[in-house]
Amino acid sequence: MTVHIGVIGTGMIGQDHIRRLTDVVTGADVVAVTDVDAARAAEVAARVGARALPTGQDVIADPAVDAVVVTSWGPTHAEYVLAATAAGKPVFCEKPLATTAEDCLRILEAEQAAGRGLVQVGFMRRYDPGYRAVKRALDGGQLGHPLLMHCAHRNASVPESYRSEMAVQDTAVHEIDAIRWLLGEEIVSAQVLTPRRTRHRFAHLADPQFMLFETESGVRADLEVFVNCQYGYDIQCETVCESGTVRLPDPADAIVKTATGQRTGVLQDWKQRFGAAFDLEFAEWIASLHDGGPTGPSAWDGYAAAVITDAATEALHTGRVVSVRLKDRPDFYRS
Amino acid sequence: MTVHIGVIGTGMIGQDHIRRLTDVVTGADVVAVTDVDAARAAEVAARVGARALPTGQDVIADPAVDAVVVTSWGPTHAEYVLAATAAGKPVFCEKPLATTAEDCLRILEAEQAAGRGLVQVGFMRRYDPGYRAVKRALDGGQLGHPLLMHCAHRNASVPESYRSEMAVQDTAVHEIDAIRWLLGEEIVSAQVLTPRRTRHRFAHLADPQFMLFETESGVRADLEVFVNCQYGYDIQCETVCESGTVRLPDPADAIVKTATGQRTGVLQDWKQRFGAAFDLEFAEWIASLHDGGPTGPSAWDGYAAAVITDAATEALHTGRVVSVRLKDRPDFYRS
Amino acid sequence: MTVHIGVIGTGMIGQDHIRRLTDVVTGADVVAVTDVDAARAAEVAARVGARALPTGQDVIADPAVDAVVVTSWGPTHAEYVLAATAAGKPVFCEKPLATTAEDCLRILEAEQAAGRGLVQVGFMRRYDPGYRAVKRALDGGQLGHPLLMHCAHRNASVPESYRSEMAVQDTAVHEIDAIRWLLGEEIVSAQVLTPRRTRHRFAHLADPQFMLFETESGVRADLEVFVNCQYGYDIQCETVCESGTVRLPDPADAIVKTATGQRTGVLQDWKQRFGAAFDLEFAEWIASLHDGGPTGPSAWDGYAAAVITDAATEALHTGRVVSVRLKDRPDFYRS
């Protein structure tokens, strides 16, 4: 009953998922790993009793590997997802699915050619209990149609290597998926405003950024991305509907009253904030492999995110409203 | 020690202020009133022991009147404020100070000619305890410079006579003043987006609207105006600064747990939400008249609001970003 | 229409009420004051244009005085309330109504002999918006019958002159009235437990104390009194009913997020916490004098509080459950 997993990429997130698949989630066993840093791969492999293989293609080809997790450098994702698909093996790919829309389209075609769902993309927000409560409220019908969404994505700080485009591609991409998923609609345009910059930034970095998205039905979603907010990791999301609103809860924490006032803690990083979501994401993925294939974010969701982040990146560079031009959604990807 | 007040305009808000000056605030006495509806003026006058006079000019000229409150129809404000200023009498004018920027400029000149502050404009948010706590936090310096503001102004519903422009001129005008006051900066541009419309609207009405303002230093303030939100009167305001954020509190209410969950009430109208702010606004105004003249929102604030709402109205009509072109601020209006 | 007030006692609370009657509440004018410290009385009188009289009896007898406010030392209350009642003048008496149950009974008899309500006792909780919201929820009927109340009354600190009995007589007395008022029932027994003492106390002081009350219908109310809690002035009250619960809200305050977490302020003293309640208490009292007499806490409420605090004081001294033995409530005091 155990799913034997091969992991491509043993960096921070790769190691975290290997730990998760080994120590947290039942029904999975990491049997093979690889990394561009062979020594690191060997070390990680030894820790969990897996074999370290030279390349990602070796991992995919390994007959002992039932399913593949891709957590390597973004530009290599497409190659591995395509190879896994060609091999008929389920593949979980951390975002992005691919770094170009063209590569995403190739994956869509390959998966359709395979005739069954094989690809899942790592948009873990969909597994967060708070987001799921929001989704239930929106789908419950009592609130009427959504009209507006107000989102914020704040990090305490980022390293100097973080460039302005990453606010779109690495950070906002999670909200882009969350907006699409919560609303059940495609985004049709993007705009990026650049407010006064924080002093706690690097010269090259536009931080914060304020993004505006419009959906097919005219919903407007705004998103503050602020990656040097200093105070913590803070995710906000409010959806305003025709008859009411629903807001994502903050994580629960003990309430302390002292001479400095009433205080609750603010989390400091995404691992704390979405740790339970990651666990559930993998638990459901592993369970789905026994039961008809992946049920999470699909290759289509990965493709849409790529096209939208491309548009938002252009919007950041030009200051203009940029249209999102998605291909027609194949029936294969309709739920 | 009592200030004798003449009130021009005895409609709903006029009557509410007369009640306030009579029953709530000490040190004031309403001695003369007028209204376009003479019968209504007579009735209101009788209720509080004041005299009903034929016209606003009569009220201003009345030697028994120490100070004037203007709560008549907006287009008549400028005339009365100018007349009171000419008569050297302090005048409290409900917003708008005037319906054109030109009339506001005339008032600025008249007041400067009078050589002392006589005019106060009715932006009551500045007297709300919650807004004041926000202002203290921002001025305290611990949060660093503001970068973004996220605001929402929601009404349960509006009558059919409410037109799209009123979302700017009657509704957003309060946030326009609040943004200027909280940040201590002028707004330099405005843009208005029109999201999907609620079904709970009239055919002529763009509701909700999503407004974007930029200030001199580059702060971006966004404002949702949603005047048929169905669920209540709800004012939200969060300011994001370099080292932290501050959020306007919701009004306190009893917390009830029953089989339908944990619940607190949502207020239903602005009178409930800002009743205490109105009381304090008049208490401080009356007190200021004994003590050097008005300390609240000035004619300059009324002028700036007029120019910004003009720009936002044009932005609504054109869909474009519209620049706000204020005259240079006279030293007279620097604090 | 103005009520001319004589104030007996110009200490801190007396001065605060004089300021309130002068600057905050309309329809009242303080015309005469007295104090054991004649110089202080003279100074306060001069400030508000009142006359300073030698004794409380002089204030009561003064034909210019329509109504009396008693804020003198507790042991003198009964004498002044009886004199005002004998003179047929409405009297507002800060708690306690009298320091012995016998004196309270004398006041009840005197007021009944006068044939109309003249006495109001200063239990200001009944005027707090939060408590009123709780009262409405309880009276609304949806929650069923109350079964339990959990209360806390915390002060940041008290001076060394504060003795253990004052936790009952000066502090808990407010909750004793609040419990009676919210439940609409009499308290029938009291018990006081003395937990581990805080180090931030004086050797003579049992702090905190934990009090238990039972009502006629068997509701159990518990009350933590902690007068050196260090962190602020904090009033908590939750009522548990057959079908739900209702909790007193904390005062609203701006929500600040910084590197130390999410924070809201805690008030530091009762003047901040109940300032609005005091204002409303006097506004309603003054209004009631034009309109049939006082509607607030009655002499019966003052008597009941005295008997219950006597029982609780005995309970503190003996460690036992002490029964509360109230006389039958005269029809005169049934609402």
Added chain:
Amino acid sequence: MTVHIGVIGTGMIGQDHIRRLTDVVTGADVVAVTDVDAARAAEVAARVGARALPTGQDVIADPAVDAVVVTSWGPTHAEYVLAATAAGKPVFCEKPLATTAEDCLRILEAEQAAGRGLVQVGFMRRYDPGYRAVKRALDGGQLGHPLLMHCAHRNASVPESYRSEMAVQDTAVHEIDAIRWLLGEEIVSAQVLTPRRTRHRFAHLADPQFMLFETESGVRADLEVFVNCQYGYDIQCETVCESGTVRLPDPADAIVKTATGQRTGVLQDWKQRFGAAFDLEFAEWIASLHDGGPTGPSAWDGYAAAVITDAATEALHTGRVVSVRLKDRPDFYRS
């Protein structure tokens, strides 16, 4: 590396733990089960690929079984825990450890004779993230010494088979352990008050109950147990210390605003409320078996809970304050 588990008792909680050990927690495998209802045991065994054995003693004796989980009827716990201990096998026993203090003492002796920790008792509160945050705050030292605890344990409803004593033995027992654990002290006395009964009760049932505990150092902990509160499953815990307070957070839930107000959901049962705590409890237990033995609530904690619930039961029956008489704690059980 897998721990092979034998489960004694396949009722509701037993099945839930079997599911947990099979589907949620890694490193464990349920290999043998038993139940007084042999058919049920067979069915459960078949579902997870375990063997169904005739008796608990058979499970314990089975060489394939590394560790034992006891979820049978309470009166049988002691027998199985003693047998497992005699067999030198780690045993996780759902509360109660035993139904008499004498049996608990026998277990303490047996475990000490075994020379190493083998027994863990199922007090899952210690694994709840909220309680752990409270514990961290208390242990952090900033709050000073605890003085008071205010707790509530509310269930929406209980079946008619629930008797008054169960409020102590089955319900309050969780707070009794939480109080001991959070404070790091023993409870020395118990008292139970019976407030007015809810109409939503059975004739035989005292509901709610109000319990009072005192600890060695004089901390007073009060606990409302209300098992027919109608509105949900609600756990409250506030600790009042010398310099501040800390309160257990409510579970996070989406915040919905509609015409009925602002609402968050209330959980309906303990499985929802403590599901994550149960998962973590077993994950840590399984992990501890690889690493020196159990780290959770010990046989001493089970013994103390038994003696305290005995005292509280007597207190319920007599209405008196009942002393808790614990044996001296053996060094074996000092941390």
